[in-house]
Amino acid sequence: METRPRYRTIGGILPMLAYLAMALALFITVFPVYWLAQNSIKLDIDIFAVPPVWFNFSPTLKHYEAAFIGQPFLIYAFNSLIIAMATTIVSLIFGTMAGYALARFQYPGRWRYQISFWMLSTRMMPPIVTIIPLFIFFNFFNLLNTKFAVVVAYTAFNLPFVTWMMKSYFQDLPPELEEAAMVDGDTRWGAFLRIALPLARPGIAATAIFSLILSWNEFLLALILTQTERSMTLPVGISGRVTQYTTHWGEISAAGFLASVPIIVFALLVQKHLVRGLSLGAVKG
Amino acid sequence: MASVTFKNVYKKFGEFVAVADFNVEIRDKEFLVLLGPSGCGKTTTMRMIAGLEEATSGDIYIGTDRVNGLLPKYRDVAMVFQSYALYPHLTVEDNIGYPLKIRKIPLAERKRRIAEVARRVELDSMLSRLPKELSGGQRQRVALARAIVRTPRVFLMDEPLSNLDAKLRTQMRAELKHLQHELQVTTIYVTHDQIEAMTLAHRVAVMNKGMIEQLGTPREIYNNPRTLFVAGFIGSPPMNLIPGEVRDGVFSSGGLQVAGVGRANISPAVLGVRPEDAHAVEVDEADVNLVAPIFAVELTGENTLVSVRLGGQLMTLRADKNFAGQIDQQIGVKIATDRVFLFDGETQDRADF
Numbered sequence: 001m002e003t004r005p006r007y008r009t010i011g012g013i014l015p016m017l018a019y020l021a022m023a024l025a026l027f028i029t030v031f032p033v034y035w036l037a038q039n040s041i042k043l044d045i046d047i048f049a050v051p052p053v054w055f056n057f058s059p060t061l062k063h064y065e066a067a068f069i070g071q072p073f074l075i076y077a078f079n080s081l082i083i084a085m086a087t088t089i090v091s092l093i094f095g096t097m098a099g100y101a102l103a104r105f106q107y108p109g110r111w112r113y114q115i116s117f118w119m120l121s122t123r124m125m126p127p128i129v130t131i132i133p134l135f136i137f138f139n140f141f142n143l144l145n146t147k148f149a150v151v152v153a154y155t156a157f158n159l160p161f162v163t164w165m166m167k168s169y170f171q172d173l174p175p176e177l178e179e180a181a182m183v184d185g186d187t188r189w190g191a192f193l194r195i196a197l198p199l200a201r202p203g204i205a206a207t208a209i210f211s212l213i214l215s216w217n218e219f220l221l222a223l224i225l226t227q228t229e230r231s232m233t234l235p236v237g238i239s240g241r242v243t244q245y246t247t248h249w250g251e252i253s254a255a256g257f258l259a260s261v262p263i264i265v266f267a268l269l270v271q272k273h274l275v276r277g278l279s280l281g282a283v284k285g
Numbered sequence: 286m287a288s289v290t291f292k293n294v295y296k297k298f299g300e301f302v303a304v305a306d307f308n309v310e311i312r313d314k315e316f317l318v319l320l321g322p323s324g325c326g327k328t329t330t331m332r333m334i335a336g337l338e339e340a341t342s343g344d345i346y347i348g349t350d351r352v353n354g355l356l357p358k359y360r361d362v363a364m365v366f367q368s369y370a371l372y373p374h375l376t377v378e379d380n381i382g383y384p385l386k387i388r389k390i391p392l393a394e395r396k397r398r399i400a401e402v403a404r405r406v407e408l409d410s411m412l413s414r415l416p417k418e419l420s421g422g423q424r425q426r427v428a429l430a431r432a433i434v435r436t437p438r439v440f441l442m443d444e445p446l447s448n449l450d451a452k453l454r455t456q457m458r459a460e461l462k463h464l465q466h467e468l469q470v471t472t473i474y475v476t477h478d479q480i481e482a483m484t485l486a487h488r489v490a491v492m493n494k495g496m497i498e499q500l501g502t503p504r505e506i507y508n509n510p511r512t513l514f515v516a517g518f519i520g521s522p523p524m525n526l527i528p529g530e531v532r533d534g535v536f537s538s539g540g541l542q543v544a545g546v547g548r549a550n551i552s553p554a555v556l557g558v559r560p561e562d563a564h565a566v567e568v569d570e571a572d573v574n575l576v577a578p579i580f581a582v583e584l585t586g587e588n589t590l591v592s593v594r595l596g597g598q599l600m601t602l603r604a605d606k607n608f609a610g611q612i613d614q615q616i617g618v619k620i621a622t623d624r625v626f627l628f629d630g631e632t633q634d635r636a637d638f
Contacts, residue, residue, distance in 0.1 A: 174368065174370070176366050176368055176370035177370050177372060177373075179335075179337050179357075179366075179370065180364065180366055180370035180372075180431075181372070181383070181387075182336075182337070182356075182357040182358060183335050183336075183337070183357045183358075183360075183362060183363065183364045183441075184363070184383050184384040184387060184431065185358045185384050185387040185388055186358060186383075186387050187356070187358060190387065195372055198374045199373065199374060
């Protein structure tokens with residue numbers, strides 16, 4: 001006797017388990033953000049209350065006032081923004097061109113592989129290994145405590161990733177499109193700008209978010225390279241509120257919460273480009 | 286408008302020789318088809334004309350200009366890709382107008398010419414659509430329109446019909462032929478479909494393993510194949526190629542005997558018989574070449590294809606549509622001996638010249 005169901009069923013236990021798993025995943029990712037947000041508007045006494053006060057507390061903006069008026073977090077945020085954007089733009093300009101070159105041009109022997117691998121190999125050591133040479137290097141050029149130095153260092157670390165990501169996006173595009181453009185009278189450069197680049201937009205968006213998050217959140221290099229108010233980034237500034245005698249949890253929460261806002265906004269802005277499939281319909285019927 | 290000339294052209298990819306000692310002159314206004322199986326070098330040959338591949342050695346001329354090393358944009362050729370290669374982020378109008386835009390043709394003139402070719406390929410109502418919103422046949426016509434929107438010296442077409450369904454393909458074939466006649470532009474067309482080659486070409490170059498096996502008009506190639514490869518490639522259903530040997534002017538293979546094939550002794554030999562030159566007759570008719578059981582009977586509508594067992598292989602004959610034989614029934618086969626082809630089994634060349 002056949003006991004397995006022979007028809008598709010709607011509802012049942014499996015979809016419910018799936019929703020349960022999704023709810024759990026959502027809770028795990030969203031809870032820390034919620035915790036951070038509510039700590040930033042709690043009085044110190046409520047932050048440390050045992051058992052925790054979840055809802056029944058009187059909200060306050062005093063930590064925001066302390067962080068952004070009492071402390072120079074506004075300037076740190078500005079520094080972070082400039083550094084993250086400059087890094088992303090510079091990495092994208094060079095990484096996109098390098099990725100395209102690696103995806104499309106002919107190299108003698110195994111040089112395509114060698115060059116790609118060499119680029120990635122710069123990321124194989126822990127960044128801390130490079131700290132002392134970088135410090136001496138920037139000190140020599142009198143660039144310590146400048147945003148410029150941080151951008152240079154971040155770009156150096158981001159570029160291999162950006163190049164590799166863009167390379168794989170360009171490899172996914174059918175080469176005939178650029179060939180058609182060149183036969184139609186365009187140069188290689190024109191085919192890159194007018195055909196390949198617009199089609200790689202989802203890839204560029206994804207890579208930009210990636211680079212932005214990386215440089216926005218970076219802590220170690222910034223800690224070593226920046227010590228002054230006009231160069232320090234948010235993560236370094238926030239860590240400075242852990243002092244010898246006390247940890248300013250409220251200020252840390254307030255600054256930390258606001259620090260995550262730009263990334264969320266940016267991700268929302270570019271998410272429509274993250275959807276792949278623009279190149280569908282290019283080739284075949 | 287120009288001729289295209291290949292002189293001793295070789296193309297190697299590493300150790301692999303894609304095109305070997307290629308010599309051909311494609312005349313001005315000619316429709317030349319490069320025909321061959323996949324991997325025979327026909328697409329590589331076309332890409333060398335477009336400038337998408339560089340010849341390893343030898344010279345390529347468009348008109349009187351030697352174009353080796355010349356960037357594609359300066360060659361003034363237009364190409365239709367097998368995949369159509371439409372720009373997915375541009376509308377039909379911008380796709381067609383792309384070659385004009387690159388050449389900085391003023392907008393008004395551009396609009397006028399786009400409208401003109403769009404009307405010609407019946408896309409005038411689709412100009413604002415994106416490629417993904419079009420059917421396969423419409424995409425194919427956009428690709429064609431993009432090629433004819435300017436008047437290049439040479440059209441290159443790389444299997445442009447292979448992604449269309451059978452009915453549309455037949456229709457587009459006729460349209461292509463008419464268009465080429467009207468525009469009078471030298472056209473080089475790559476295909477592996479021998480029917481396309483036969484119907485479209487002024488001349489066909491049959492390619493195999495990077496070399497031209499035979500170059501001639503479709504009629505010459507059909508009536509007078511010079512090698513075994515060409516004989517087997519052209520014709521549908523394909524020519525029967527029967528291995529055997531010739532002794533004293535008589536070809537024999539299994540139960541098949543064909544007298545009067547010319548040369549006295551060839552061994553091994555291959556006899557080529559087109560299905561329409563082999564006839565099904567009564568078993569006891571005089572001078573039958575073969576008596577064999579029917580293997581299969583296939584009605585195509587206009588006639589019946591009958592296959593019979595001959596040694597280890599099958600031989601196909603084209604019979605009348607009212608042919609009434611049954612499977613396993615013995616029939617006689619009579620071959621028009623003045624229309625057979627004899628090949629040397631070793632050199633693969635024709636042996637009955």
